[in-house]
Amino acid sequence: MVLNNIEKLLEKYENGETSLHEEQQLKNYFLQETVAPHLEMYKPMFTYFQVNKQEQFTKDLPLKTKKVFNYKWIAVAAVAVLTLGYYFKEPAVSSYEEYAYGTYDNPEDALNEVTKQLAMISNHFNKGVSTVNYLDEVNKGTETLGYLNEMENATSIIFKKQ
Structure with missing residues (x-):
């Protein structure tokens, strides 16, 4: 009878429908030494709740604010x-x-x-310009890549029609 009651309370607990009194009944049951074998998985959760309830914050909090x-x-x-x-x-x-x-x-x-x-x-300006001349070669390379892209588009059109 007690086991059926605990199972019903667990079902209500999982749905979030228990009252504080019913939750206390569950805590008392799972804090006992003997618990039904198929309900053993709930025991660590309720023991954690009990241990966590006893924890206290021990550090000092500074109440003074820093000067602005x-x-x-x-x-x-x-x-x-x-x-x-x-x-x-x-x-x-x-x-x-x-x-x-x-x-x-x-x-x-x-x-x-x-x-x-x-x-x-x-003289100094010409030195600076000469170091940037390689950008012309980069531009030529990108132009040839553009031609390759056009060639790829043409081949894709040809192969799609077949």
Whole structure:
């Protein structure tokens, strides 16, 4: 009689239809030493529930939060630095000659210097272009692959019609 009752309770338990009192009856039955042989597979599950119920979390949880850096103070410091920089800046230079570094009095010297600099830039540019010339060969290879693809399409049309 008890075994039939336990089997009915197990069926209800598997369907999720048991009450707390019925679940307690199941736990009490499966925590006993003797359990019906065909119900032995449920015993580890209910013993796990009992052991798991007794587990406790023992680690300490920190209740203080970490300090968050306030970025508003960075904006205040930046404004202060800019204000001080504006206040203590050097007086404006009145003449253009003080800023005219690297200028030439003779136009021919200036032309020669510009020509020399442009030749140097051209030389470096040509070195860079020469290292990329292999891309033309890659383009030629992809074009031939395109021809092979067209040939494959034609052969597939021929063989499908036969």
